[in-house]
Amino acid sequence: EQVTVFAAASLKNAMDDIVASYQAQSGHSVVVSLAGSSALAKQIQQGAPADIFISANPDWMDLLEAEGLLEDGSRRDLLGNSLVLVAHGTDAAPVTIGPDLDLPALLGDGRLAMALVDSVPAGIYGKAALEHLGLWQEVAPSVAQSDNVRAALALVATGEAPFGIVYATDAGAEDRVTVAGRFPADSHPPILYPVADLANRDSAAEEDFLTYLQGAEARAAFEAQGFTVLAD
C-alpha cells in the first residue's frame, strides 16, 4: 500500500531517513511531497490526494481542522524547534539574548536576516521573540526578510548580513555561520510542527506510518536533524 505524506520542506532530511527505514521494514511505500506549508495546506483544501500532513505552522493546520479536513483526534504536535541568532563566520563571539542585548550595535550598518516576519513561521516567531524582549522597535529597520529560513541563512552564510535569526535545525549544518545565541523558549510562542491524518480515505498503512512517525526510530531521525520530538 502507498501512503502520501505532505510535509513541510524543512523536514526533508528527516523524512528521507524515516521513509527509507519504514519502507524497508513495512513493505508499504511512502511518498513525500515537500513544499511550503501554505502551499500544501491549500492543496489539501483543494482535494489533494494526501493521507498525512506535517505542517511547519500550526495556523495552517488550524485552518484545515476548522474546515473538517482532519481525521478527528488525529492531530498531534509532532516536533518542536528553537530559534537561534547566527553570526557570519566561524568564530563569532557568543552573546546572551535578553532584553539587554544591544542588537543595533552588534549589527552596525549591517542587516539582520530573517524569514518574512509577518507570514513565514520562522519570521513570525523571530519577530515575536524580539518584541517580547523589547528589541523589535530598534532593530526593525535593519531587518532583511527572506521568503524562507534557508534564504535568510544564506544571507548570513555569504556574509551579506552579519546576523540572522533562524531555526536551530538550520544553523547546525551550515559551517559558514556560528550560533551566537539562543532565544529563550519563553520569548516566543512554542515552535510546533503538528501532524494529522487527513479525513479523505483511510488505510491501515496510513495509521501504521503515523504511529511509526511517533516511534523511537523516527525520533532518532528527527533528533539527528536537531528537532525536539514532542510526541510520546
Added chain:
Amino acid sequence: MTLSVHVKHSFPAFTLDASFEAPPGITVLFGRSGSGKTTLVNAVAGLLRPEQGRVAVNGWELFDTGARRWLPPHKRRLGYIFQEGRLFPHLNVRQNLMYGRWFAPRDAPRAEFGRVVDLLGIGALLDRRPGALSGGEKQRVAIGRALLAAPRLLLADEPLAALDEARKAEILPYFERLRDEVAIPILFVSHSAAEVARLATTVVALEAGRVTRAGPAAEVLADPAVTPLGARAAGAVLEAVVLRHAEDGLTELGAGGLTLVVPRLDAAPGTAMRLRIAAHDVILSREAPVGLSALNILPGTIQDIRSGDGPGALVSLDTAAGRVLARITRRSAQAMGLEPGQVCHAVVKSVAVAPDDVGGGPGMSGLRGPGSA
C-alpha cells in the same frame, strides 16, 4: 465581352476610376508610372477590395459591390505575374512552379511543365531556391508559376521588363498562343511599344487613374491623336497570308493582292498572319520608286493627313493590303504636296517588319504554337 472591368477606389493621394470592356484576347493596359495600372490589376485579382465596382470574366462575376458579391482571390482561378516577382523563398524553383497546380482542379487544362520550363530557360534552376537567382531568372520563374496554375484569367504586370531582348522574343509567342489557342483572357501591363503592338487585342490607356482611351489595338494604335507610348507606337496592322518561303531566308506574304516580304516566318503556307507596320518605318513616295533596297512598296490613296504641334505628320494611306500609316515630317508633306485623295506609295523596308511585329492573327488556334516560333 470577355473582360468587364469597373473599378472605383481612392488612396489618400490617388483615385482610380476605370471602366472598360474587352473582347477575348490580350488586353494591354498602359500608362505612365503611377497611373494606376497595378492598382487596377490588383482590384481584378481581388488583392484590393475597391470601394465600388464590378469585374466579370466571360460573364463570371468576380465581384460586384452592388450585389455584394465578392470572390476571394483563391477562388478566382488566376495566374498573376507580379511586378515584383513574389516568389516563395522557402520553396525551390520547382516547388514554386508547381505551387498553383496543387490547388487547381484536377480537370483544369494544364500547361505542360517541361514545355514551360524549356520556354523560360529555367531547367537548370529547378532545384535552386529563389534567393540567389538573378533578376531575370526570378522573373522567368514568376511567369512560369502563373502559367502553370491553370488559370482562367492571366494577369501580367510588366512580366518582361527584366528580360533581355532575345528572351523576350522567345516568350512573347507563348502569350500569343495563350491568347489564341488556349483562349485565356489576359490583362497585360506593358510600357513597351513593341509588346503592345504585338500582343494587344485591346488597348486600354490609363492616365492618373482614368481610362483615356480603350479599344481594339489596331484602332487605338492607328489613331494619330493617341501616341501614349511615344510617337514610335503608331502603326497599322495588316492581315496577310503566308505565300511561300524563299531560299534566301525571306518569307513572302500576300495581302489584298500585294506581296510583302519579311524575314523567314515559321508558318506553313496558307497560314493567316497579322503584320504590324510601324508608322515611323514607312517612307512615302509620289512616284513608284526604283532602285531602292526596300522590298515592300504598297501603292495607295491618301485618306487623311494629321499633324499636331510637332514637326511630324501622320499620313493614312488606303492600300489594297489595308490601311497603312506613315509618320513623316510636315516639311516633307509640304514639299511633296501631299493631299488627301492623292495616289502615293508606301515604302517599307522588309527588315522593318521585324519578328517582334509579326504575330499570329486571332482565330487561328492550333496553327502556331510557341514551339514553332
Added chain:
Amino acid sequence: MTLSVHVKHSFPAFTLDASFEAPPGITVLFGRSGSGKTTLVNAVAGLLRPEQGRVAVNGWELFDTGARRWLPPHKRRLGYIFQEGRLFPHLNVRQNLMYGRWFAPRDAPRAEFGRVVDLLGIGALLDRRPGALSGGEKQRVAIGRALLAAPRLLLADEPLAALDEARKAEILPYFERLRDEVAIPILFVSHSAAEVARLATTVVALEAGRVTRAGPAAEVLADPAVTPLGARAAGAVLEAVVLRHAEDGLTELGAGGLTLVVPRLDAAPGTAMRLRIAAHDVILSREAPVGLSALNILPGTIQDIRSGDGPGALVSLDTAAGRVLARITRRSAQAMGLEPGQVCHAVVKSVAVAPDDVGGGPGMSGLRGPGSA
C-alpha cells in the same frame, strides 16, 4: 583607364571571370539574363568579395586580392541603383533620397536636390513611405537616392527597366550629363538597345560570366559580327553640329558638309552633337532618290557588305558625314547589284533619328544639361 575591372568568382553553378578596362564615360554592361551582370556590379560595389581580382576607379584601388587590399563598400563612395530598388521602408521618400548625403564628405560635389526630384517627377511623393509606391515610383526614388549620394562611381543595374518611355526619355539625358559634365564613371547594366546606343561610351558584353566583347560603343555597335542586342542594335554614330532651328519644328544639323534634319533639339546653334543612325532605319538607293518623304539622303561609297546566315546583309557606306550602316535584305543587295566601291545613297527618315538616339557628344561639358534636354 577610368575603370579597371578584373574579377573571378565562383558560385556553385556559375563562374564569373571577367576583365575589362574602360575609359571615362558610361560603360554599359549587357548580356542575357543570368550572364553575371549583377554579380559583376556587386563585386565592384564590394557587396561580393570575389575570390580573386582587382578593381580600380581612376587609379584608386577599391580592392586587390593580390595586395590584400579591400575597401569596405561604405568607403567606396558609390551610388548604386539596385536592380530591385532596396529602398529603406522605415524612411520616407525624402529621407531615402537624403540618406547618402548624410555620409558624403561635406565638400563632395552635390547634385541639386530639387533638380533631381523634378527630373524624376517624385516631388509629390516626398513625404510618403516607399511601401505604397508604384513600381516605377520606387525605381525613380532609388535612382534619386544614388544620384544624390555624391558618388565617385555610379553603378546602375537596369535602372530604367520599370519606367515608361516618356519617363525614360526624361531621365536618360541626366545620365549623359553625369557622363559629360560631372565626369563620374558609370557602370550601367541595360537590356535596351536604345539605351546602350545612346549612353554607352564603352560596351562590355557578358556571356555566361565571361566578357565576349569590350570596346568603344561605336565600334562594337557598328560591328555586324556583334549583334548581341538583336539585329536592331547595329548602327552608326555621326558627329554633327547644330546649324539652325527651322520654324516647322525641325532642326538642321551639319555633318561633313551634308545637312541632316531631325526633330527640334534644344541646343544652341554651334553645339556639337552625336547622332545615332540605326542600321535598320536606313534604306539604300543606287540613284539619288526623288519625291521621297525622307529628308536625309547621304551619298557615299560602299565599303563593305556582310551577310550572315539570315536573310539580312549589313552594308557599310562611307559618306562625307561619316560611316553609315544599312541593314537590308540579301535579296535587295543582289537585286540592286551592290558591290564594295559602288556609289550609293543612304536614305534616312528624319523622324527615324528619334530623340532617343540623339545625345550630347563627349567632351562638350557644360553645353547641354538635363534641364535643356
Added chain:
Amino acid sequence: MDWLGPEETQALLLSLRVSLWATLLGLPLAVFVAYALARWRFPGHALLNGLVHLPLILPPVVTGYLLLLTFGTKGPVGAVLQDWGIVLAFRWTGAALAAGIMAFPLLVRAIRLSIEAVDPKLEQAAGTLGASRLMVFLTVTLPLILPGIVAGGILGFAKAMGEFGATITFVSNIPGQTRTLPSAIYAFLQVPGGDAAAFRLVLVAVAVAMAALLLSEWVGRRVARRVAGQ
C-alpha cells in the same frame, strides 16, 4: 547517470517529459493565438493578449494557486475534466499544464513576431494561385515562421524546464508524479546540507537545457537558411 540517484533520475526524466509535452502541446495553440493576435482584429483582442501575458506578470505562486483553484479536482474546470476522465491535479499532466501555461507567453511572443515579419504580399501571391486561407497558412506562412517557432519552442522548453513556483503550488511535489528537477532542487535547498545535491541537479538541468539549446540553434540555422531561400 551513475552519480544521479534513482529519485533524481526520475525527476530529470519527469522534467523532460513535462517540458516536452508542455512545449509540444503549447506550440500549436501558441501558433493559433499568435496568428490571431498578429493578423486579426476582433473584440477581446486586448483581453486575449492580456490573458496570454498573465502568467508572466503574476508571481508564479499566484499562477499556481489560480491553476489549483481552476483545475483542481474541486475547481470548475478540473471537476468537468475529471468527469471526462482527465485528471490534472497532482499528476504529471498537471505539471505539464503549469509549465505550458508559464511558457505560453514566450511561445506566443516569438511566434507573433515572426508572423508579423512575414510579407503579406507572399501570402497574397499564394492566394492568387488558388490557395485558400488555410492552405496559404500551411504552405507559406507556417514554413516562413518556422524560425520563430523554433525560437519560441526552445524558449518555452527552457522556461518549462526551469518552472517551479506555479508547478509546486498547483500539483505539489510528489516524487514520480510531480517532482520535477526544479522542485527537487528546491527541496534540497530547504534543508541543511542539501546544497551539494542541489547543485548537482542544477548542473544536470543546465546540461540538458544547453543540449536543447544547441540543437535548436542548429535546427534554427538550417531552417533560417531554408527560409532565406539559399
Added chain:
Amino acid sequence: MDWLGPEETQALLLSLRVSLWATLLGLPLAVFVAYALARWRFPGHALLNGLVHLPLILPPVVTGYLLLLTFGTKGPVGAVLQDWGIVLAFRWTGAALAAGIMAFPLLVRAIRLSIEAVDPKLEQAAGTLGASRLMVFLTVTLPLILPGIVAGGILGFAKAMGEFGATITFVSNIPGQTRTLPSAIYAFLQVPGGDAAAFRLVLVAVAVAMAALLLSEWVGRRVARRVAGQ
C-alpha cells in the same frame, strides 16, 4: 489608490521602478547581445547563448543564490562594484538587477528574431551609400527591429513585474527598498486568510501590466506601420 495601504502603494511604485529600470537598462545590452548572436560567428557563441538563457532554465531561487554569490558585497563582482560606490545588496538596484537578469532572455530572443528578419540587402544598400557598420546599424537595422524591441521590452517588463524568486533570494524583502509587489503578494499568501489581500495586489499588478501591454501594443502597431513603410 485609496484602497491600497501606504505600504502597498510603496510596493507598487517600487515594482514599477524596478521593472522600468530593469527593462530600460537591459534593452541596450540585449540589443547588443542579440545582434552578436544573430550576426556574428565567434568562439563562445554557444556559451554566450547558453548564459543568456540560464535564468530561464534555473529555478529562480538558484538564480537568486548565484546572484548573491556574485553580486553580493562579498561576491567577486559585488565587491568591485562596492569600491566604485555601487551597492546592489538589499537595495532596489539589486532588485532591478535580478529582475533584469530574469527578463534578459526574453528581451534577447525577441530582438534576435527581429534582427534575423531584417533583410541584409537593405543594410548592404546603406553601406553602398556611405554608412559605416555602426551607422548602418543605427539608421537601418535599429529602426527596422523596433517592433522586436518593443515586443521584447513589454515581455521583459511583464516578467520583471512578476519576478519574485530570484529577487527575494538576492535582495531579500525590505519595505521601501526591495519589497516589490510579488514579494508582498507572496507574503500574504503564506498566512491563512491572506488571500483577499493578496488578490487585491494581484489585481493591481494585472492592471498595471495590462496598461503597459496596451501601450506597447499601440506603440508596436505604430512602429510596425512605420517599418512596413506605409
